[in-house]
Amino acid sequence: MSSETLDVIELLLTAEIYNNQEELIVNDIPSKIRKTLWDAKTRNVAKPIKPNKTMIKTMFGIEDTESALKINGKPFAYAIVDAYTGNARLTEGSLDAAAEWFKKQEGARDRILENPVLAYYFGNVAEEKDAGVDYKAVASKNPPKEASREWIESIIEELSEGKGNGREWLKLAYIKAPEEVRESMDELILTERQKNELQKIELAIKNKEHFRNIGLYDIGKVLFVGPPGTGKTSFARALSKKLSIPIVEVHLSMITDQYLGETSKNIDRVFALAKKFDPCIMFIDEFDFIATSRTAEGEHAAIKQAVNTLLKAIDNTSLVEDGVLLIAATNHTRKLDEAVWRRFDEIVDFERPTxxxxxxxxxxxxxxxxxxxxxxxxxxxxxxxxxxxxxxxxxxxxxxxxxxxxxxxxxxxxxxxxxxxxxxxxxxxxxxxxx
Ligand SMILES: Nc1ncnc2c1ncn2[C@@H]1O[C@H](COP(=O)(O)OP(=O)(O)O)[C@@H](O)[C@H]1O
Ligand SMILES: [Mg+2]
The missing domain is CATH 1.10.8.60 (Helicase, Ruva Protein; domain 3)
Structure with missing residues (x-):
């Protein structure tokens, strides 16, 4: 069986099952299929989904749906392609038979174990349930919508429709989708303490509601401290991938303007930007660039103002309320004053490796x-x-x-x-x- 044939039939099965099973949601659709079906306005894949030839071309690069649906030269019995609209679907009432056929094909099992919609059908719905297929496990491995580039694009879209300044804000930060992040946790060698901190950060994010309920709002602000090249940036990015949430990277040199009043405004803008991406990681690199000791000699009042704006912005950002996990990174410990330290609930040391x-x-x-x-x-x-x-x-x-x-x-x-x-x-x- 050609893999193109299986691509199309998998899609038709996925559409049919997704449309008819109330419990299935957008995050159950495999990301490759989801990309094409994604609606930026509603940030969803609304039911019913109706695959057509254009979508099939975008998703799989298949030029000719009809011939992809031929098996040994004959059209697949359980599907039809509407010659006029180009819509493709399973024929009425043939889901079970088509699924039965699909299951027997070589490579089908791998596809089922990577497609939560199919896993739901074969594990929970089909006449003969497959005990080896665990829908929950398959679903938890499927990257959620927040991990995709489209997710970010839809938020950017909305920003640009606003009062016209949204686009401007984008110049202040790099925003990456987890699926675009190259760094990964298993390529980073961490100390026991760092592993421990990593666990705490993950638990804080997973238990946001719990923290809200018990009235502890000041979590989710982490400071990475260590010399250049010790993995601070890589850690923050790998975390974005691990948690499947976007990362908004801010370099303080990007937001400092020759006019210091503008710098303060930029600080507010970039925090407002991050909050639009709830949930996300906001990673502030070169943190010491601005958070220098406020008592240092020869400092202008305007710099102090910018530092105060930054501190206030940090105070007004919360993982629990805004869904923003704040990570700041600095090479110098001595440059940060007491008022800055106090704002972080976790300090993670990045030392030269043993x-x-x-x-x-x-x-x-x-x-x-x-x-x-x-x-x-x-x-x-x-x-x-x-x-x-x-x-x-x-x-x-x-x-x-x-x-x-x-x-x-x-x-x-x-x-x-x-x-x-x-x-x-x-x-x-x-x-x-x-x-
Ligand atoms: N502990 C580590 N384990 C594996 N690779 C590391 C480690 N520390 C640094 N590196 C590698 O060094 C490079 C630079 O690290 P980076 O994250 O940019 O450091 P920093 O942000 O602290 O300056 C990356 O490619 C990263 O993979
Ligand atoms: Mg770095």
Missing amino acids: LEMRKDILDTILRRIEGDIDTESIAKKTEEYTGSDLRMVVREAVLSALLENRYNLVQSDLESAVKSFDRRSGLKMTAFIEE
């Missing part, structure tokens, strides 16, 4: 690269290196292997990369001192 962590980081980076490398020995030679430094070392090693027409790595590639990295950072150090 020997053991360096080995694990190297193993992770080298996972897809051919070559038998003693990573422990490299880890021993890279004290003080951050995760980002280790990535650079591996990149350098890969490039020098390529110079010798090799795709695989040998120990000496990495060893020389470490040496040249040491030399370079040594240079950087002298340049810095001379400045």
Whole structure:
């Protein structure tokens, strides 16, 4: 059976079942199908869904629905394509027979286990229920609508229809859908404390209602502290993917304006923007850029005003009320004053990785690269290196292997990369001192 045939028949089954089972909701539709059916206005996939040839082309790149629906040269008995409207559907009353047929095809099981709508049918509705299909489990693996780019686009759409300033706000932040995030938690090597913090953040988000009920509103503000290259940005992004909620990335250098009054306004705007994306992560990078000690010498009143606006904006943002999980990242601890610290309920330390962590980081980076490398020995030679430094070392090693027409790595590639990295950072150090 060609996979195109199964694509179309899976879609027709999904439509039929989704339309007729009240319990099924938009998040049960597999994301590939959902993208095409998505309605930005209502942010939903309204019932009934009516697949047609154009949709099928968009979803699967299938040019000719009729021929995709042919089996051994004959049209599939349980479906019809309306020659006039291009609509495709199962024939009246043939759902059970079509499903029965589908189930027997090669590869069908994988499709059922990735499609909550089908899982619901085969596990809970069909005459002969399949005990091996757990709808709830399949549904929990399907990315929710908030994980998709369309979700973000529909909110942006709405923003632009507003009083006309919504679009402007978008210049103040990068907004990413979880499905676009490349970083993932299992590629990050975390300390026990970081893992523990991660669990707490997840629990806080999952139990928002509980916190509201008991009157604890001040949760969901986290400060990441540590030198550059220790995984702060990667952690925030990976969290967006793990929790399937968008991430609104704010760089304070993006919102500082030469006119400080404008900076204060931008701060308010960017927080208002994040609140539109409920639920989301708002990640404020370069936090120390503005949250410098307010008592520092020679500071203008206007900077103080901007800092105060920022602090007030943080106070007025809540995970419980606004659905915004606030994460700020800073390289410098000393630059932040007491008033800033107090605003965060969790501080997560990002330190330079230990020997053991360096080995694990190297193993992770080298996972897809051919070559038998003693990573422990490299880890021993890279004290003080951050995760980002280790990535650079591996990149350098890969490039020098390529110079010798090799795709695989040998120990000496990495060893020389470490040496040249040491030399370079040594240079950087002298340049810095001379400045
Ligand atoms: N603990 C770690 N485990 C795995 N990779 C790491 C770790 N720390 C840093 N890296 C890698 O280094 C790169 C830079 O990290 P990044 O998240 O930008 O650091 P930061 O935001 O702290 O400056 C990323 O590609 C990341 O994968
Ligand atoms: Mg960063």
